[in-house]
Amino acid sequence: MLITMSETELTLDPATRLWVLLPIFLITFLFNICVHYITTIFSSPHDKNVTPQEIKDSQALVRAKQLIRNGGLIPKEAFLSRKSYFNDPEDGYFKQTRPTLNMLQDPSAMLNMQMGKMAHIIPMMLIGGWMSYVFSGFLLTKVPFPLTARFKPMLQTGVDIENLDASWVSSMSLYILCAFGLRSIYPIILGETSAALDQTKLFADQAETMAAGLKQQDMNKIFKAEWEGLEVACYEDGLEKVLDQFLKQECLNETVEEYPRPETKGKHKAKLA
Template sequence: MAEDLVLDTAIRDWVLIPLSVVMVLIGVLRYFVSKLMRSSSVPDPKIVKEGQVIIRARNLRAAANFIPAKSFRSRKAYYSNEENGLLHVPKGQAQNAQAQMFSDPNMAMDMMKKNLSMIIPQTLTFAWVNFFFSGFVAAKIPFPLTQRFRSMLQNGIDLSTVDVSYVSSRSWYFLNLFGLRGLFSLILGEENATDDTQRMMQMSGFGFDPSKVCFLAFDV
């Protein structure tokens, strides 16, 4: 039978609140550090144009059911025509995305800086949490949960008799790490630097093959 615990208010004041505040401050600090580490080089107009074409093609696919079929087919031909389509890449001319990134030293350096600005703070923060706050039961979720949530909410606590709704300090760190994106969007704006790595991977073309997109994007 699961045991009910009485949480000390000192845990709230010295574990729960400090962890939340530190995670928010680290996210804000990483935002400004990422801004300082950004290169001031002017983006290649060709790359910007290609990115805008891909966005327009995705919007067309998303709105395919809201426009007449004839209009959709004409726009599809405009993008994927094998003679002069904007998304058509002749055979042998498609460049590997990773080779394209490493051919541009500025892009590779920006990626390395952003990875360092994300990995180093997270590593130091996790070491700090694991050293000072490991083993604490920091909070309780106000609704019942199934046993599948135990490994996610009670990381660092090896007691199967504790109710699943209790959250350990280490799990609270991970919940803040992955759940503060909305708060950062409110504080720093939608274009905050905490998502720069994911956005840069999308813009740089990882996993993207233009010769395939012109067919996959219009498979409707």
């Protein structure tokens, strides 16, 4: 006679609640808090280190773009002097060369990234191994709805009983659920890093993030592209016809718009009286 286990009622030892369920919660929680503090200790000094030169470069690129776009609004000499500041064959800004810092060649950037990842992965592996050694093989709880057998590998890691109902949750699965599911709780407990929006700081942050974004690229290539763009741009007086256009438009409007006419004058006097 085969009696499948799903039909029998399983009773869990109350001691598992005290010695397995609560320790799993506590350990994962405390462990993640420790990881948070360790990473902040390691990563804070490397945050956004931008050199003055990088800020200067990123701002110069913006300025050159503006010159190409709006150069027609300033006098010709002003345009040309700015153009030569960037593109002078001898000592133009875009003729300068910058040392190429590739991600692969820059050991410090590589190291930082690796350190950041390692700080997460190694303790995760260690604690996971220890957890499976100590707490493996318990059944802790049962989800209150029936599940198909496909959920078994997800909910019953470490308990390989074929006939067991799929809605039982094993200790290892609960550990994995805790390790990932508790993430959104930490910002609430540890306090979000407060970021007040302030006009001046907004600009500062913009400039720095822009420079930091450029850091990973080859400045020489960007300079060359920008140099070409400026070299092609020639001066076009955007204000040459402004007077003619203005007068033409005003002549059209003249019939519509109110001009000093006797009637308005009369009206005004009446108002004053």
